[in-house]
Amino acid sequence: MPADEARPALERLVGSSGDPAILDYVVSILEDADFEFGRDGEEAYEAFGEILVSGGFLAGEDEARRICQQLANELGREEDGPKAHFRALEGGPMLLDSMNKVSVHASEVFSGRHHIQTPFDDEPAANLPQVTQKDLDKIAKREEKQELKQRAALAAHQARAESATAGAAPVIARNKGSGGSKDLHLENFSVSNGGADLIEDATLTLAFGRRYGLIGRNGTGKTTLLRAMSQHQIRGIPDNCQILHVEQEVVGDDTTVLEAVLACDTERTALLQEEAELMSKLNAEEGPGDANRAAPVSKPAKADANGAAAPSSDPQAAARLTQVYKRLEEIDAYGAEARAAVILSGLSFNPEMQRRATRTFSGGWRMRVALARALFVEPDLLLLDEPTNHLDLHAVLWLEDYLVKWPKTLFVVSHAREFLNAVCTDVIHLHSRKLVMYRGNFDVFEKTAAERLRNAKKAAEGAERQRKHVQAFIDKFRFNAKRASLVQSRIKALERMADIETFEEDPEYVFRFPTPEFVAPPILGFTDVSFGYKGGPLLFKDLNFGLDMESRFAIVGPNGIGKSTLLNLISGHLEETAGHIQRNPKVRLATFSQHHVDGLDLALNPLQYMMKSFPSVKDQEFRSHLGSFGISGDLALQAMYTLSGGQKSRVAFAKVTWEKPSILLLDEPSNHLDLDAVEALIQGLNLFKGGVLMVSHDQHLIESTVDELWAVEGGKVMPFHGTFEEYKKRLRDMKKM
Known part of the structure; x- marks a missing residue:
């Protein structure tokens, strides 16, 4: 399909207000000379209908199917027709699997000598026609189409992920919140992702000032939970609670590392800028020879011993300058640079690195900048997801010491036992879509959880024995009229027996490295x-x-x-x-x-x-x-x-x-x-x-x-x-x- 036909037709039907990357992907599919729309645009819908909906171009499935049918009518060819699970290749039928791919692997198909086996035969059908090179080409073309569809789905997913995690740089929030309790009570919440339930009917109380470690197997929903909390999607998190989730690296640009951290204090930046403007104005009134000109950042330059501005011909500017100085002192504006430098130094940025532009660093180092910004801001609730992944041992040890003194609430996901032991006051275990809280560090959790599992197994085994005993009595005397009342009481007792909490044990993980051929030293x-x-x-x-x-x-x-x-x-x-x-x-x-x-x-x-x-x-x-x-x-x-x-x-x-x-x-x-x-x-x-x-x-x-x-x-x-x-x-x- 020529580009001068595909793109105009697509933009006319779906508009251009959605994600441009998705639009480009769909155009590339339409421009593929081998692309087939299918009857009524069915294959077109399978290829990109859902992507257009998720990308914000269309309202839903019905509209997507209608648009795909219109595209098929305008751009399709006569041979576009229905596709079935049996596709006629040259030389006979080829069975397709549930993914609409050929069920015989390409490595097993050789032109001139391999026969297609039908699902209805126990033995290969010797008289079936042979698979030709043309058949193999069609198989390859089908796989290319499937891969193109998968890449379009990836593009849509990445666009949604970037949109969900994108946000302004963290900012120090002052003079917000109330004098009430800063504890967080998260009640009866559930978390899902892509329609799959990850956490069900959970309740958590996060006490202000405590440090929580969240553990659980890969894929159970730990990162999804952190994202939901950071976006205030969980009932119980007040609007005035500042939450920072360190998830994305800092965008690389010409801003220095130190400036990227200091920029989080927007009040300080604004006050220093106002200070410089007021100083310039007052100095201009006194003439070009004033020795106090241009001293905007490090100290209040034109103030007396009590912090008041020196006499000036502009009393309003002088009064405002006095207020600016006072506020700068209150927020420790002149110590901010030293505090930021200490955090960056702890994360292994030496003074020369702190003065370099963020664009000169790799993604791992820019993640450290994102972590430094969060530590500098000190939010009410800090969410960290595997913070040690991008750190060396020196930085990990420093971060442990720093977080042990963290004054607010910390919620961290980590796989590092020693880090969890050093930092956490509590451990939260995500298992079987439930959250269970344990007081103490990881070592305490490991012992307590093992004991809890043993007790649960014993209780379940005891309850099961009792059930079997009662059930045996019921089965034995069910038709005995003399014991009918006893049987009825046993049936009621069986119904009243409470379900004992059981723990579903995770399947065992395996890492089996293949055995190498022995090579005699020296290697x-x-x-x-x-x-x-x-x-x-x-x-x-x-x-x-x-x-x-x-x-x-x-x-x-x-x-x-x-x-x-x-x-x-x-x-x-x-x-x-x-x-x-x-x-x-x-x-x-x-x-x-x-x-x-x-x-x-x-x-x-x-x-x-x-x-x-x-x-x-x-x-x-x-x-x-x-x-x-x-x-x-x-x-x-x-x-x-x-x-x-x-x-x-x-x-x-x-x-x-x-x-x-x-x-x-x-x-x-x-x-x-x-x-x-x-x-x-x-x-x-x-x-x-x-x-x-x-x-x-x-x-x-x-x-x-x-x-x-x-x-x-x-x-x-x-x-x-x-x-x-x-x-x-x-x-x-x-x-x-």
Whole structure:
């Protein structure tokens, strides 16, 4: 369909007031030479009807179907007709599955020798015609159409997500609220996403000043709950309660990091600007020789010892300047820069970085800026979702200390046991669409929850025994007239028996890493290796170490010191500047990093993604491999943009381990995984028959899987002879010096 026909026709029928990205997607579908509208525009509706509705172009399904039919009448071809679940390919029928895709995988279909098996035969029908190249082309075309539809759905989802999370920069709110209780009572609320109920009939009381940790499995609704709270969608949150949800990174522009944080205090910014204007006006009256000209930001320049402005020919301006000075003092405007700098320094921004434009930083660093802004604003309720994911160990330790002194209410989602233990006064467990509150940190929760589960099982078993006993009596004497009254009383007793609360146990997570082929040492050796990026200083000098299939190390050190660079040197993604790296040609290295999670094609489902990454492999093999990382059943067929962060991580693990690596290079592997998934990862790594080298700040993961710590300091990589707890203590001691 020519662009000069498709776009005008579409805009005339649906308008252009909706999301332009969705409009572009629909135009691209219409311009596809192989696109078929179907009879009455049915296939057009399947391809983009719902997307036009969700994108704000159309009011509902009926209007969408009518518009698709009009498009078919105006732009369609004569051959557009109905599509059935059996499609006639050259040479005979081809069975389509519930997704309207060919049920025979392309890797099993070879022109000239493969026969189509019908669902009605136990054995392949030997006399069925062979599948030709033309049939294969039609299969490929059908899959391309399906993928195009999935990408349009992804675009619509991303547009909705951006709209839901977009908002103005956080602002310090002063002189708001009442003198009453600041506790939050959230009663009888439910939370759903895409029609699926995630939380049902929950009640929570959040006491002001306490710090709550929210835990639960990936995909159960933790992030959705935080979003609902931040948007005041839950009954019980007053309008004057300021809530900040640190979810999106700061938009990169020419604003410096320090300015991006200070800009949250809009009252301070306005007062300083007014101060400068009043000073300029008063100085102009006194002439160009006034020594007090242009001292707007650091201190009140033209005030006497009592804070009053010096005499002036404009008494009104002088009086207003006095009021401005007083208010600046009240809000500690002149100490704001120091407070912002302390927060940024704690999050590993050195003075030079604080003066750089936000656009020069990666997404992870801009997330730190977003966190710094929230800490600087100090909202009534601060919502943090996995705040340690983008931090190094130094910043995590600082954040723990900072949040322990947090003066207001904190609600945090985290998978890090030590962080939850250090910060939280209470733990809220999201399980089976219910929220259960536990007093104490994570260790206390773990013990209490285990005891509660044991007691619930005992109570359920006892109740079940009693029910069976009563039921046996009823069954035995049901037709005995002499005992009719006793039977009736037992029936009533059975009806009165209260249902005992039962706990639905989660299915066990699995991380089964494939067993690699044994490779005799030496596998990899560094000899006097140095490295530096082109035009920059050396990051490493004279590195000497080796790795084999029994190596188990964790690399520790601050961000920017070169930990990820070292992994890239080992994997071969970077080449040494000097020295020599020897690699056994038989060794296979697999690198897992946040890059692999961010690089997933979210429009595809996990099975499609694996099939695209490794062509000519049977889908059943991929299903089995995905299942070894907990992506099985419907999850393997679910579009990846609908998966949680932890589920996406497991898909990335499945991809990087497909070729049975000898050594795993893991860069923050526990990010986005829930606590149960981290435990499964630990078990999987302990059973893995190859080497493991990881960069992580997750103490529990490190202590459970590796034998030794490597500390990166001063361009060297040296063993740290001590435990992870001792390394943390060393960092804290260095910080105090």
